[in-house]
Amino acid sequence: LPILGNALELKAGRFHQVVESWARTYGDVFRFRIGARRIMAVADPHMINAVLRDRPDRFLRTSRLVEIGQEMGLTGVLFANGEEWRRQRRMVMSAFDPGHVRRYFPALVDVTRRLHRRWLAAAERGDAIPLQSDLMRYTVDVTAGLAFGTDINTLEAKSSVIQQHLDQVLPMVSKRLIAPFRYWRVFKLPADRRFDRHLREINRAIGEFIAQARGRLEADPALRERPDNLIEAMIVARDAGDSGLTDADVAGNVFTMLLAGEDTTANTLAWMIWLLSSSPQARRLAQSEVLEVLGGDPVLTRIEQTAALRYLEACINETMRIKPVAPIIFVQAGNDATVADVAVTRGTILALVMRAGATSERFFPDPETFDPERWLGQDEAATDMATVRRVPMPFGAGPRLCPGRYLALQEIKMVTAMLLANFDILSVASADDGEVRERLDFTMAPVPLLLRVAARAAPRSAP
Numbered sequence: 001l002p003i004l005g006n007a008l009e010l011k012a013g014r015f016h017q018v019v020e021s022w023a024r025t026y027g028d029v030f031r032f033r034i035g036a037r038r039i040m041a042v043a044d045p046h047m048i049n050a051v052l053r054d055r056p057d058r059f060l061r062t063s064r065l066v067e068i069g070q071e072m073g074l075t076g077v078l079f080a081n082g083e084e085w086r087r088q089r090r091m092v093m094s095a096f097d098p099g100h101v102r103r104y105f106p107a108l109v110d111v112t113r114r115l116h117r118r119w120l121a122a123a124e125r126g127d128a129i130p131l132q133s134d135l136m137r138y139t140v141d142v143t144a145g146l147a148f149g150t151d152i153n154t155l156e157a158k159s160s161v162i163q164q165h166l167d168q169v170l171p172m173v174s175k176r177l178i179a180p181f182r183y184w185r186v187f188k189l190p191a192d193r194r195f196d197r198h199l200r201e202i203n204r205a206i207g208e209f210i211a212q213a214r215g216r217l218e219a220d221p222a223l224r225e226r227p228d229n230l231i232e233a234m235i236v237a238r239d240a241g242d243s244g245l246t247d248a249d250v251a252g253n254v255f256t257m258l259l260a261g262e263d264t265t266a267n268t269l270a271w272m273i274w275l276l277s278s279s280p281q282a283r284r285l286a287q288s289e290v291l292e293v294l295g296g297d298p299v300l301t302r303i304e305q306t307a308a309l310r311y312l313e314a315c316i317n318e319t320m321r322i323k324p325v326a327p328i329i330f331v332q333a334g335n336d337a338t339v340a341d342v343a344v345t346r347g348t349i350l351a352l353v354m355r356a357g358a359t360s361e362r363f364f365p366d367p368e369t370f371d372p373e374r375w376l377g378q379d380e381a382a383t384d385m386a387t388v389r390r391v392p393m394p395f396g397a398g399p400r401l402c403p404g405r406y407l408a409l410q411e412i413k414m415v416t417a418m419l420l421a422n423f424d425i426l427s428v429a430s431a432d433d434g435e436v437r438e439r440l441d442f443t444m445a446p447v448p449l450l451l452r453v454a455a456r457a458a459p460r461s462a463p
């Protein structure tokens with residue numbers, strides 16, 4: 001349409017499915033328009049991989065994402081470009097490396113025990129569990145513990161929790177990203193004013209995390225030499241004066257970590273629990289592996305156990321292939337470039353259609369079926385394993401690959417192992433009794449799900 005372009009076709013929440021259907025019709029490279037913005041879509045996984053690797057300078061986070069992030073105080077690594085990104089990325093990487101996650105493991109066990117207690121109580125009362133909301137409490141508790149050294153324990157909190165405010169942020173980022181006009185800069189709708197109140201609550205909580213970390217650094221100056229976590233490392237770097245980091249960078253990264261670790265991991269878990277509930281054979285195999293590895297314990301207690309869960313890991317990979325929580329990644333050309341044989345001028349926005357290859361028969365036989373076996377290298381008909389591993393890219397690729405992936409995989413294993421060892425899944429259904437649909441609010445979530453479980457007799461090892 002004139003002026004609006006394709007904006008009316010790109011329905012809120014279903015943006016990704018519309019672009020995916022265009023990819024099936026028009027092929028690996030095509031173009032669409034939202035208002036005045038022309039967007040080039042790329043659906044071929046090899047081309048996508050080449051673009052993602054050609055960062056941070058040739059392809060950037062889009063200027064609109066950076067601006068919207070800045071308006072909200074999201075100035076962390078996920079939203080940064082260029083030198084600023086390089087500085088922040090180094091610090092974030094060291095806070096999330098496997099060594100740190102290993103040292104944090106005992107706290108991860110404690111948080112998992114809390115979720116176990118919460119679900120046991122729900123099973124005893126016969127209550128349905130609001131799946132995503134419980135999982136987000138879990139992921140926020142884990143991120144705050146690992147990255148900020150603060151045990152916020154939203155899982156056992158009775159009153160309002162930070163996660164209720166965080167939940168509002170990514171849907172608003174998503175809405176503003178695809179809005180044809182930046183109306184909120186001129187006037188605020190009631191939803192924008194409500195959102196500002198959520199932001200104030202989040203900033204208050206972030207201020208407290210930072211104050212607590214400063215308190216620890218003052219109480220134990222040796223921590224300045226060997227900070228325990230991301231927030232301490234950032235404060236030390238900011239105080240050193242030559243890092244170029246500001247108070248706003250520290251707060252922006254705290255905010256970014258809470259968001260980046262919350263929805264992504266919780267929604268992947270929600271999808272996986274739903275897929276396991278609808279696939280009895282996969283569930284049985286995963287459950288028997290879990291019972292054997294746990295050997296009678298209700299939760300995993302040693303990090304080596306997580307490595308032994310090969311079938312469960314295949315279920316995770318298969319979930320992320322079919323239900324990637326980031327089905328579209330936007331980038332913007334920082335310089336003139338060529339993608340395959342297409343010339344791309346500076347400033348062009350690219351929509352990378354991440355799921356197109358992962359659910360194409362070109363790479364995966366019977367692509368719509370949830371089949372964890374294809375990740376175990378035993379399926380003769382499957383394309384070679386190298387392709388199986390390279391095509392889906394659920395954590396992105398190249399220099400901006402998700403730094404939280406190792407933590408996320410541990411969280412997903414901890415929760416699903418706890419669920420399968422202690423409960424029988426009775427049902428997983430949409431809260432409004434409708435179909436389990438996808439909804440894209442920056443991350444791709446299922447509509448709100450209710451989980452019903454029955455406690456099993458004390459977990460036993462498989463015979």
Ligand code: HEM
Nearest residue numbers: 077078260261264265268326395396397400401402404408
């Ligand atoms: C299953 C869970 C997760 C999925 C599927 C996921 C996926 C992604 C994806 C697709 C990206 C963009 C990568 C790119 O541009 O190439 C990303 C970036 C990022 N993720 Fe994750 N993520 C997950 C969990 C986490 C966790 C637990 C954290 C931290 C607590 C985290 C922190 C980040 C950060 C900071 C970035 C920005 C990296 C940068 O721009 O340099 N993620 N993630």
